[in-house]
Amino acid sequence: MRRKKSLDNEIDLVAFISLLSVCICFLLLTAVWIQIGSMNVKQAVGGQAAEGKKNPALWTLVQSDGSLSLRLEDAPKKVSRKFARMRVEAIDGKPNFEQLRTQVAELKKVLPALTTALIQPKKATAYEDIIGMMDLFKQEGLSDLGVAPL
Amino acid sequence: MLDQSIIEESSLRSPLAEASTLKPKDGGRKRLIVVTLMLTSLVDAFSILVVYLLMSFASNGEILYINKDTELPTAQQTDVLERNTIVKIEEGKLFVENEEVQQKGLVAKLLEVRKSWAQTHKEETAQESEPALTIQADRRTKYEVLNSVVLASSHAGFSDIHFAVLQK
Structure with missing residues (x-):
């Protein structure tokens, strides 16, 4: 009488583990650990075409000491009058981003159509401060950004 | 046994x-x-x-070659980085696609790039698609240096500028 052949087969895991180890090594070596994105802007001056109705725009003038002067353009007179002079003081030569956020949020509440923000830096303004302002504006819903040349 | x-x-x-x-x-x-x-x-x-x-394997990780001394600024609200013409600012020197360019010759170089872009993207040009420029610079760079690139890109007809940033 023939004995029944066992049907329990075992997979050789050693080769599989070797393959997985090589895969992990390769992927770890080629992995990109930093995520690079981009901050997209339109050219500030001349970018806004004269197409009939102009959209309100928030101009941010960066002063040499790091303080910011905010100015509204093409906004309804009532709002313009209320927010005629907005100033954000500097902290250690850098813009006070928290104060700027508060002012922009307040402005956005009064003028929801405000989606354009233009930054006018000075020669000595640091690139990271400009990006910081752009990031803040985007967070507050001002998606059309621009930087004015000197 | x-x-x-x-x-x-x-x-x-x-x-x-x-x-x-x-x-x-x-x-x-x-x-x-x-x-x-x-x-x-x-x-x-x-x-x-x-x-x-x-x-997490990123196929677009090789768009930018960042020098070890260069620190990009960080931001939260970023867009996806696309492959555009890259203008790099390193130690006060300007590079267009890794080729060093003098400040005076930047507009001419960008015009050349724009011309070659128009030739290779004829269909897109018909659809009013515009070429964009990616600027890669250290976070401590002064705007005085960046300004020359912004002005040159404006003169060369690049309406969209993308600043390369690190995602927070």
């Missing part, structure tokens, strides 16, 4: 039992402690790692 197998060589003796002064085990019959590795859980862990690494 175990004595002849390979397991005997890899088996571990209990060091505590061998060191016992009252009843040392090494003199008498050897007690074998065979250690087996649970391979199934190891394979599971490896599989999860491979899947995670494959998912």
Whole structure:
């Protein structure tokens, strides 16, 4: 009488583990650990075409000491009058981003159509401060950004 | 059978039992402690790692070549970085697609790039698609340096400027 052949087969895991180890090594070596994105802007001056109705725009003038002067353009007179002079003081030569956020949020509440923000830096303004302002504006819903040349 | 197998060589003796002064085990019959590795859980862990690494594998990671001394600024609200003409500012020097360019010749170089872009993207040009420029600079760079690139891109007709940033 023939004995029944066992049907329990075992997979050789050693080769599989070797393959997985090589895969992990390769992927770890080629992995990109930093995520690079981009901050997209339109050219500030001349970018806004004269197409009939102009959209309100928030101009941010960066002063040499790091303080910011905010100015509204093409906004309804009532709002313009209320927010005629907005100033954000500097902290250690850098813009006070928290104060700027508060002012922009307040402005956005009064003028929801405000989606354009233009930054006018000075020669000595640091690139990271400009990006910081752009990031803040985007967070507050001002998606059309621009930087004015000197 | 175990004595002849390979397991005997890899088996571990209990060091505590061998060191016992009252009843040392090494003199008498050897007690074998065979250690087996649970391979199934190891394979599971490896599989999860491979899947995670494959998912985080970025195919667009080679768009920018960043110098070790260059620190990009950080931002939260970023867009996906696309492959555009790259203008790099490193130690006050300007590079267009890794080719060093003098400040005076930047507009001419960008015009040249724009011209070649228009030739290779004829269909897109018909759809009013505009070429964009990616600026890569250190976070401490003064706007005085950046301004020349912004002005030159404006003169060369690049309406969209993308600033390369690190995602927070």
